[in-house]
Amino acid sequence: MSALIRQLKYLLIPAALMGAVAITTAMQPAAGPLERVLSRGELVVATRAAPTTYYVDQYGETGLDFELAAGFARELGVDLRIVEAGTLDELFQLIHSGKADLAAAGLSITPQRSRSFDFSTSYQTVDEKVIYRLGAPRPRGVEDLSGKRIVVLAGSSHAERLALLAEEVPDMDIVALEGASAERLLTLVDEGHFDYTLVDSNAYAIHRALFPELMSGFDIGQARLGWAFRRDAEGSLRHSAQRYLTRAKADGTVARLEERFYSHQEHFNLYAARSFIRHLDDRLPQYTQAFMDAADATGYDWRLLAALGYQESMWDPDAVSPTGVRGLMMLTLRTASEMGVTDRTDPYESIHAGAAYLRKIHDRIPERIAEPDRTWFALAAYNAGFGHMEDARVLTQRMGGDPDSWADVEKYMPLLRQARYYEQARHGYASGGGQAVIYVRAIKGYYDTLVWAGTSERHTRTMLAMVD
Ligand code: GLU
DSSP: OOHHHHHHHHHHSOHHHHHHHHHHHHHSOOOOHHHHHHHHTEEEEEEOOBTTTBEEETTEEEOHHHHHHHHHHHHHTOEEEEEEOSSHHHHHHHHHTTSSSEEOSSOBOOHHHHHHEEEOOOSEEEEEEEEEEBTBOOOOSGGGGTTOEEEEETTSHHHHHHHHHTTTSTTOEEEEETTOOHHHHHHHHHTTSOSEEEEEHHHHHHHGGGOTTEEEEEEEEEEEEOOEEEOOSSOHHHHHHHHHHHHHHHTTHHHHHHHHHHGGGTTOOHHHHHHHHHHHHHTHHHHHHHHHHHHHHHTOOHHHHHHHHHHHHSSOTTOBOTTSOBTTTTBOHHHHHHTTOSOTTOHHHHHHHHHHHHHHHHHHSOTTSOTTHHHHHHHHHHHHOHHHHHHHHHHHHHTTSOTTOHHHHHHHGGGGGSHHHHTTSTTOOOTTHHHHHHHHHHHHHHHHHHHHHHHOHHHHHHHHHHHO
């Protein structure tokens, strides 16, 4: 039932009667957790906001745990409601008290937690990384933790692991911070307040771009991530979640989500990350307002346009390519004249025209293609041309993939370079097929980094300065 219909229904029931309904339900023998979710028409999931789990971008709520939970709610035919906890303690309290049906927050299945809570089968495996700052000696094993100041998230699997090590390595100086994000922990090491921190490999992968100087010393362990439930003898909800997650792993859903949330960060090498961070401070502020205005005019998130601008020219208004494209958004002469640009090197004009041109392409892409995929198709077309993007979709369909899914089209688009594929394609050889895929990935990476930089402590000042 949709949230709207449910609200209308409640509006039609007089308040007094609603009280009576509540009392009757309370007096009935307690239903199992699955029945409660079904009769409520809503699955309540507790989480902690993080780029690895749950966050809000241009298209609304997203994140790997969120998308998985949304799939589970869909399967149950109920709505999904997220409740956010600040600390891990609060998170477990939410399921213990029954305020949430389950916790999906990149939680490691640990021996200590398993004593009080039930876990689903695991949906992801991560390495637990010991992170240090370049320039300091690299820690290579637990013995190197001796005498070091180590910061971890309070109540985390990492805190649990260090506590177990305390006998073996007695002189570690461990500080456990309540509610710290992976980003906060990494910042503390980056700024030299601590020698090391422990974070999961998925969090490290996502944050690498923001911390080019932080390195992984060694893996202190491996963890399986699962959803946590209140201990319940009946376990009906956990069993359905179990079946759902097992299937999501088997049919590639989890792999696709991992790909979607993590893979585009891989292009960030140390060099690229360093220049991106530098340019966030020394170039972006001059163009933030222009990106925001262009975003207002075209309905995009300004950070997506900024990500596009960075991929095009690294925010350099004087950029020129050997093929004659030019300016901050690297417009061709044809596009520039189509969009009424008089001076391609004028960053304001360039940004506005680039955004409007992207919007124009975007609007030509079938509306049935869901966001964010429709945006990725628009970007691929912006880069490789509409015809080649269409050819890639046709080819994807011929190869048995879903032409409306960017994850599928991304696999086949590079094939348009090979004669046996492009000869059958309407627009022929696409040298840029593979390049468009890398292009879209890079923009996703910059976009995510900008979204996260906006909430990060390191860049809050810069971002505020941009808005001023
Ligand atoms: N996987 C770790 C844990 O379960 C980290 C969680 C987090 O960073 O929120 O404790």
